[in-house]
Amino acid sequence: MTNLQERGHLLTEQINPDSQNLDELDAQEIVELFNREDQKAVTAVAGAKLALARTIEETAARLGRGGRLFYVGAGTSGRLGVLDAAECPPTFCTPPELVQGIIAGGASALLKSSEEKEDRREDGEAIIREYGIGSLDVVIGITAGGTTPYVHGALSAAKGEGALTVMMACVPEEQVPADVDINIRLLTGPEILAGSTRLKAGTATKLALNIISTGTMVKLGKTYGNRMVDVAVTNSKLRDRAIRILTDLTDLSRDLASDLLERSGKRVKLALLMHWTGVDQTTGEALLQQHQGNLRVAVHSYKQHKN
Known part of the structure; x- marks a missing residue:
């Protein structure tokens, strides 16, 4: 040194x-x-x-x-x-x-x-x-x-x-x-x-x-594209960001996106998986865990399996 x-x-x-x-x-x-x-x-x-x-x-x-x-x-x-x-x-x-x-x-x-x-x-x-x-x-x-x-x-x-x-x-x-x-x-x-x-x-x-x-x-799969899909929804600003991510990436209205966010336990990544695959919260959690939390891989795997 x-x-x-x-x-x-x-x-x-x-x-x-x-x-x-x-x-x-x-x-x-x-x-x-x-x-x-x-x-x-x-x-x-x-x-x-x-x-x-x-x-x-x-x-x-x-x-x-x-x-x-x-x-x-x-x-x-x-x-x-x-x-x-x-x-x-x-x-x-x-x-x-x-x-x-x-x-x-x-x-x-x-x-x-x-x-x-x-x-x-x-x-x-x-x-x-x-x-x-x-x-x-x-x-x-x-x-x-x-x-x-x-x-x-x-x-x-x-x-x-x-x-x-x-x-x-x-x-x-x-x-x-x-x-x-x-x-x-x-x-x-x-x-x-x-x-x-x-x-x-x-x-x-x-x-x-x-x-x-x-x-x-x-x-580590903490993002989807350039979106913070693992953002912690801990205040009104972050809740608004979470809802905007959901409305931007889906065809949902703000009210429906807000409802989806609540049903997912305020987890954006899980909410998106539920919307894109139709699975419930418990199944979605298991699917994400199976794929180390990577949303893109989890959705692709689910759709391949369904087909």
Whole structure:
């Protein structure tokens, strides 16, 4: 690992020549500078597309066999991981334990800076044991500058347990190598505010996490086309979305779609299966379970069997 005293040589710590007069810019110039620089975050994600695709494939395979996905990080990186994990249950109706975010310093670090906790490699190792992480699980270590001891400790311990290990960083591998299964390097370059990796690096990290979690859920059958058919109907906004999905994908009126949603136990995927096949709720549940929750496969299988 790069010596901590050499951080100034890291890509994320270098000085951005395009923002050296930052404090002399007016507000519009600042916005224009940020807009130009933020476009580099999208380019950085494109540069890591093969590693991202492999992460999706291998994560979906393990979660499909009963594994879990863990994001591990400190500071901004840790907060982004916790955020992405927290968004999975309402979006895909997943149990909270399926995708989890772990941040150095624990839950209090989400609201109050605990950056000193990131230097404790042994805490990263211990958290892997605490969560009982094993060979079916996936651990994605997130560290913009690549050197965070807490993350390296967690990845090393996870690898020792046979988990799939993924490193997500914004520095090249030659600057900070890591003994992991998959390396995702998001090369966003020097920040507008030197060393402030909550900027471009944070943006690229959030984009990459969006891709990984959404792509994994698609592979697990949590969507139908581009619809959130596993959305949790927990408030009026989500109920309205559920009804709109049903009316868009069927020939039902809003009232009939609302009735179907109730008969399915407020489960959009099951409601669609019931409508398209004519089966009752109990039969539909069994059919989905038989096909690992994949709506398209379940409907196709039922219709083939009927014919």
